[in-house]
Amino acid sequence: MVTAKVWVLKKHFEGFPKPSDFEMKQVALANLKDGELLLESVFLSVDPYMRPYSKRDMKEGDVMIGTQVARIVESKNPAFAVGTFAVANRGWRTHFISDGKDLSLLPASWPESLPKSLALGTVGMPGLTAYVGLFEICKMKPGETVLVNAAAGAVGSVVGQLAKIGGCKVVGCAGSDSKVAYLKSIGFDEAFNYKTVTSLDEALRKASPDGYDCFFDNVGGEFASIAINHMKKYGRIAVCGAISQYNDSVPQKGPYIQIPMIFNELSMKGFIVTSWNNRREEGVKALLKWVLEGKLKYHEQVTERFENMPAAFIGMLKGENLGKAVVKA
Numbered sequence: 001m002v003t004a005k006v007w008v009l010k011k012h013f014e015g016f017p018k019p020s021d022f023e024m025k026q027v028a029l030a031n032l033k034d035g036e037l038l039l040e041s042v043f044l045s046v047d048p049y050m051r052p053y054s055k056r057d058m059k060e061g062d063v064m065i066g067t068q069v070a071r072i073v074e075s076k077n078p079a080f081a082v083g084t085f086a087v088a089n090r091g092w093r094t095h096f097i098s099d100g101k102d103l104s105l106l107p108a109s110w111p112e113s114l115p116k117s118l119a120l121g122t123v124g125m126p127g128l129t130a131y132v133g134l135f136e137i138c139k140m141k142p143g144e145t146v147l148v149n150a151a152a153g154a155v156g157s158v159v160g161q162l163a164k165i166g167g168c169k170v171v172g173c174a175g176s177d178s179k180v181a182y183l184k185s186i187g188f189d190e191a192f193n194y195k196t197v198t199s200l201d202e203a204l205r206k207a208s209p210d211g212y213d214c215f216f217d218n219v220g221g222e223f224a225s226i227a228i229n230h231m232k233k234y235g236r237i238a239v240c241g242a243i244s245q246y247n248d249s250v251p252q253k254g255p256y257i258q259i260p261m262i263f264n265e266l267s268m269k270g271f272i273v274t275s276w277n278n279r280r281e282e283g284v285k286a287l288l289k290w291v292l293e294g295k296l297k298y299h300e301q302v303t304e305r306f307e308n309m310p311a312a313f314i315g316m317l318k319g320e321n322l323g324k325a326v327v328k329a
């Protein structure tokens, strides 16, 4: 019999998550029945959505939500061989049982040279978010200027590079000078540290005096309220995330967006990447190809050991990650 370790939400987050909000437990797994598989998590993802979705969907005592790349370690299902890797959505667990229906196998063509953790990042849900947000929501065109915030993270770093691949000028911002240097190293035309500039308004104007055609917003709040005034006529805003608001106990107030929306006839659309599964296969294929061609660079912030899941999650919310934050179990 296998005993899994799991992390549960001990106490709903109030403001910024803290280590004491989590509890690690041991769960004995039953023996496999015919048709079932035992999987072991190899890499687990920590993502910003876990903060707002925990409030909306979870109750105290539930296992933390999340995805993993897992290896099949035992199989009583002839369709799944031991040693195969899959992406699963089974939360913060070291081991779990599946009938295989909820697994997405890594493509058989997954190159040995690439870390399998990329299936949680650049070639997974965050990469697809960048792909859908730019091509479907922003309807980016060559020659345009694209702005992205949280630009050195999992989604933002892909946004900037896809915009360059698509023939655009790209401006990004991030929360440290080393992140800004990273953005320049992966091809961003302009980048600035939003925490140290004296004025966000001036920094946005200086980076693109003519304004922005597309704004890929990962952050919301104050930054988005200022950036909206820098949009060009008919500009498009993809509302992807609002991480600056996820830990607020009291909702932030305006400024309000109607006036710049009307004057510049802007379009603004929120989206959830999983609603665009019609583009998933094509997107994963394109992202993998660009990675292999060296056109799409990746960086991962790997935290060692399952025991450090809460620390990795809290660290990511604080901005300690460069690229995709993952935990190696």
Ligand SMILES: NC(=O)C1=CN([C@@H]2O[C@H](COP(=O)(O)OP(=O)(O)OC[C@H]3O[C@@H](n4cnc5c(N)ncnc54)[C@H](OP(=O)(O)O)[C@@H]3O)[C@@H](O)[C@H]2O)C=CC1
Binding pocket: 047, 048, 049, 125, 126, 129, 150, 151, 152, 153, 154, 155, 156, 173, 174, 175, 176, 179, 218, 219, 239, 240, 241, 242, 243, 244, 245, 271, 272, 273, 274, 316, 317, 318, 319, 320, 321, 323, 324, 325
């Ligand atoms: N709509 C959708 O389907 C999806 C939306 N998302 C959203 O995309 C965004 C980015 O996600 P992801 O790439 O996974 O995460 P990241 O890898 O970008 O990690 C989060 C980053 O957010 C930045 N950040 C944290 N707090 C603030 C703040 N108050 N103001 C500005 N920046 C902040 C930090 O970087 P820094 O050092 O630069 O501050 C941190 O590193 C999130 O808002 C997420 O919810 C993600 C996936 C799918």
Ligand SMILES: CCCCCC(=O)/C=C/[C@H]1[C@H](O)CC(=O)[C@@H]1CCCCCCC(=O)O
Binding pocket: 048, 049, 052, 053, 057, 065, 066, 089, 125, 240, 241, 242, 271, 272, 273, 274
């Ligand atoms: C105001 C909240 C904005 C959150 C934006 C965000 O980061 C969305 C992420 C989703 C992404 O589009 C696809 C996902 O998998 C993310 C949501 C996952 C929810 C899982 C909860 C269900 C569960 O496992 O119980």
